[in-house]
Amino acid sequence: MATPTELLFRQDTYLQEAPATVVAHTDQGGVILDQSLFYATGGGQPGDAGALRWDGGEMPVATTVRAEDGAIALVPVEGAQLPPIGTQVTQYLDWEQRYAFMRVHTALHLLSVVIPLEVTGGSIGAAKGRLDFNMPEAPEDKEALQTHLQELIDRDLPVTENWITDAELDANPGLVKTMSVQPPRGSGKIRLVRIGQGDAQVDLQPCGGTHVARTGEIGKTRLGKVEKKGRQNRRVYLHLDG
Numbered sequence: 359m360a361t362p363t364e365l366l367f368r369q370d371t372y373l374q375e376a377p378a379t380v381v382a383h384t385d386q387g388g389v390i391l392d393q394s395l396f397y398a399t400g401g402g403q404p405g406d407a408g409a410l411r412w413d414g415g416e417m418p419v420a421t422t423v424r425a426e427d428g429a430i431a432l433v434p435v436e437g438a439q440l441p442p443i444g445t446q447v448t449q450y451l452d453w454e455q456r457y458a459f460m461r462v463h464t465a466l467h468l469l470s471v472v473i474p475l476e477v478t479g480g481s482i483g484a485a486k487g488r489l490d491f492n493m494p495e496a497p498e499d500k501e502a503l504q505t506h507l508q509e510l511i512d513r514d515l516p517v518t519e520n521w522i523t524d525a526e527l528d529a530n531p532g533l534v535k536t537m538s539v540q541p542p543r544g545s546g547k548i549r550l551v552r553i554g555q556g557d558a559q560v561d562l563q564p565c566g567g568t569h570v571a572r573t574g575e576i577g578k579t580r581l582g583k584v585e586k587k588g589r590q591n592r593r594v595y596l597h598l599d600g
Contacts (some may be wrong), residue, residue: 362395362428364538365580367406371460371568374453375534376420378410380445388423395449395502396422397456398430399519402480402487403463404568405433407452419452443505456568458484464517464569467553468576469596471561473497478591482567486597493592494583506580507596514574515554521547555584 379390394421399405400565405422410432418435425431441447459482466487470477471499479490492533497503535600553561570576582595 364431366395374451384431390429394430398422398424399464403482408446409450412447460568460570462487465576468510490594492595494590511573511576517569
């Protein structure tokens with residue numbers, strides 16, 4: 359039985375290197391550490407990549423996934439040597455990829471502000487992302503949405519987090535924008551991501567992913583094509599421009 363992994367990325371999203379101990383191997387060939395820099399695939403955000411290094415060995419990490427009992431499993435590239443259980447390793451995050459995910463993920467939160475409709479799906483990449491909306495008709499003025507989105511980004515608003523109980527979320531169902539992905543429950547507490555503070559707050563929603571510390575880090579964005587996905591759904595693409 360796996361033990362829960364300590365989530366270092368939750369303590370410091372910008373941490374790029376950290377020690378760890380190998381506590382288990384999964385039946386699928388993954389490596390479980392006692393503490394993880396690596397975010398596991400979930401909520402539309404891909405798992406992190408990078409490498410583990412130890413005396414006499416290195417394991418490139420292709421991606422990261424959730425395992426049983428709250429553990430996180432690092433998936434090696436095919437044919438890679440796994441560090442034995444008990445080995446002291448150093449984790450190295452593919453920071454360029456992770457930071458791009460953080461920028462796109464935070465930008466998508468702001469897109470849900472600019473388009474205040476129910477979100478039916480989403481996906482995050484390193485250069486672009488998308489949200490699916492309950493939107494029977496396409497937006498009349500995409501350029502106005504683009505301008506509004508960039509204005510929010512350029513305000514350089516702080517991005518912070520706090521935690522509430524399951525009961526508090528139940529009492530405030532409007533916090534949940536995403537119909538297809540419900541906030542993880544079971545631990546008794548749910549993480550909220552807040553953009554802006556006080557009167558300048560623009561967004562507050564449950565989210566387990568990684569985000570930049572300030573919206574200004576997102577940089578320039580561009581809204582891409584809007585695709586029809588079913589009778590009532592529209593898919594809106596967002597690109598990082600530099």
